[in-house]
Amino acid sequence: MARNVTKKSQYIQELSPGNGVNDTFLLAAANMAQSRNGPYWNLTFQDATGKIDGKIWSPKSQEYPSLEPGQMARVQGFVENYRDKNQLKVDHMELIDMNSADIDLSDFLPTSSTPPDELMEALEDLVMEHMKYAPWKNFCRKVLTSDEIRNRLMTAPGAKTVHHAYVGGLLEHTLGVARACMALCDVYPSLDRQTLLAGAIFHDLGKAWELSGGLANDYTDEGRLLGHIQIGQDKLEPFLKRSKALDEGLKLHLRHLITSHHGEHDFGSPIRPKTPEAFVLHFADNMDAKLNMIDQAYGDMDKNGQDWSPFLRFLDRNVFRAPATPDNSKKKNDRPENQCLLPLKA
Numbered sequence: 526m527a528r529n530v531t532k533k534s535q536y537i538q539e540l541s542p543g544n545g546v547n548d549t550f551l552l553a554a555a556n557m558a559q560s561r562n563g564p565y566w567n568l569t570f571q572d573a574t575g576k577i578d579g580k581i582w583s584p585k586s587q588e589y590p591s592l593e594p595g596q597m598a599r600v601q602g603f604v605e606n607y608r609d610k611n612q613l614k615v616d617h618m619e620l621i622d623m624n625s626a627d628i629d630l631s632d633f634l635p636t637s638s639t640p641p642d643e644l645m646e647a648l649e650d651l652v653m654e655h656m657k658y659a660p661w662k663n664f665c666r667k668v669l670t671s672d673e674i675r676n677r678l679m680t681a682p683g684a685k686t687v688h689h690a691y692v693g694g695l696l697e698h699t700l701g702v703a704r705a706c707m708a709l710c711d712v713y714p715s716l717d718r719q720t721l722l723a724g725a726i727f728h729d730l731g732k733a734w735e736l737s738g739g740l741a742n743d744y745t746d747e748g749r750l751l752g753h754i755q756i757g758q759d760k761l762e763p764f765l766k767r768s769k770a771l772d773e774g775l776k777l778h779l780r781h782l783i784t785s786h787h788g789e790h791d792f793g794s795p796i797r798p799k800t801p802e803a804f805v806l807h808f809a810d811n812m813d814a815k816l817n818m819i820d821q822a823y824g825d826m827d828k829n830g831q832d833w834s835p836f837l838r839f840l841d842r843n844v845f846r847a848p849a850t851p852d853n854s855k856k857k858n859d860r861p862e863n864q865c866l867l868p869l870k871a
Contacts, residue, residue, distance in 0.1 A: 533632045543604040544614060549599050550615055551633040553741060555592040566592060570613060572633050577604075579613035590616070595741045597621040597628065623740075630692075634740065637693030641679045644696040645669070648726060651703055661719045665726060668764050670863065677733035684732070687839050688814040688821075690742070691846040695732050696811055702728065705809040713801070720775055721802040724782030726763065728806060731757030754795065757783055782806050803866035819844050 535548040553576055554569035562585030570577050579600070581589065602615040621628070636643065649669060656662035668674055683689025683698040703725040710718040734756045735748030747756060758780060765776050781803055787794030788807040798804045822834040822844055834844045 530550055533572070533629070536574040537570065537572050537577045540577065540611055540613075541701045542604050542605050542611060544604045546603060547601045547627075549597060549632075552592060552598060554594055555596075557586070563587070566615075568613075568615070573631060573635055577613050578607075579609050579615050581615045581618065585616070597633070597740075601863065604632045612785075629755075630740070632647055635691035637689075639693070639697065641693040641696055642702050643692060648696065648703065649701050651700075651707065651722060652726070655707060655722050656719055658719050662725060663762060663774070664768045664771055665723055668727065668761065669765075671764075674730070674733070674760065678730075681733040681738050682736055683729070683814075683817075685736060685742060685744065686738045688817040692738070693731060698817070699726060699729060701813040701817075702806070702809045704818060705813060706805055709805050709809065713805075716805060717778075717799070720745070720778050720782070721805060722806055723779050724786070724802065724806050725809065727757060727761060727779070728783050728784075728810060729753060729757065730760055731755065734760070734776070752793070754784060754787070754793075778802070786810050815840065821855060 533549055533559055533805055535544075536545060537550075540546065550572055551568035552568060552725075554567075556567050557569050559565075560583070563586070565578075565590060566581040568579040568581065570579050570792050575813040579602070599619040599621055600613065600615055601617040602613055605612050605614050620839045631634045649666075652662060652665045652669070653783075656665060668763070678696055678699075680692050681695040682691055683694035689695065689698040703722060706721050706725045707718065710716045710721065731753030733750075735745060735751075735753035737743050737745050751759075761779075761783075765771070768776070778800065781796065781800065783801045785794055785798045786806050788811065789797060794807075798807050818837065818840055822837060823846060826832070826846060832846050836843055
């Protein structure tokens with residue numbers, strides 16, 4: 526397997542029929558099929574900008590007895606149009622050593638539009654702004670500055686496929702939920718702002734271990750056997766035990782917020798929300814996830830100039846991009862440079 530990888534220069538989003546291709550791509554899917562002319566490979570290649578189907582026809586296909594999703598490959602070939610979709614016909618492909626120091630994973634995996642370190646900084650700013658009770662502030666800071674937890678959070682996706690399924694997605698989702706909860710505290714001032722913020726920050730913590738992240742982003746054994754709610758509780762428990770100054774009732778409330786944030790048993794929640802803060806966290810979590818799904822659908826619609834999305838299975842509907850209300854505020858504030866502001870005479 527090759528070890529030297531040059532800087533990536535061709536991206537899937539920019540490819541057009543007739544383009545020659547000579548670059549590095551991630552194998553997102555690979556399966557062998559049979560045609561009249563012999564076996565061939567059905568492939569899906571991926572980089573940070575999207576995916577493209579590919580083919581290795583017989584007899585070239587027989588040079589690759591085994592191909593698996595998650596492998597990296599240097600691909601030579603050209604782009605064809607097949608049923609109004611781009612397809613990559615592979616003339617030659619060389620698998621790449623994944624340990625090569627020259628591979629930048631951000632070239633191959635979707636990534637949050639905001640760098641993870643900025644997302645983490647914004648999360649820590651919320652703690653500094655809203656956590657007035659020292660035991661809560663100390664608890665949150667100790668968890669977020671733990672090397673084990675911080676390193677996981679910086680790259681973890683928010684889900685496998687449904688929402689925020691990209692590098693930094695978990696932090697992006699966590700920050701969105703936390704900001705929504707703080708905004709709702711302004712509307713409903715009787716809410717326990719600080720306990721709710723702790724719940725928002727750590728409600729999905731277990732996802733950093735439930736999913737492998739990286740090129741495969743599949744469920745871990747721990748994730749399949751326990752799920753992220755239980756994993757999150759387990760990761761927080763040592764910090765809670767060491768937080769002697771934090772009232773036991775507040776600790777119990779935090780555990781309830783995390784355990785109940787899916788809302789209903791049908792949605793995988795072991796317990797339904799039983800405090801106002803638990804209801805708010807559930808709805809904020811659900812809202813942020815669904816709006817991210819719609820935002821991703823809008824991105825795909827923009828590429829095709831569409832007003833309606835295809836049917837979205839996880840939303841159980843199509844979504845529509847409604848026309849936006851015109852923003853005339855800038856026009857109202859604009860005035861000619863030499864406009865006289867003296868009052869008019871009667």
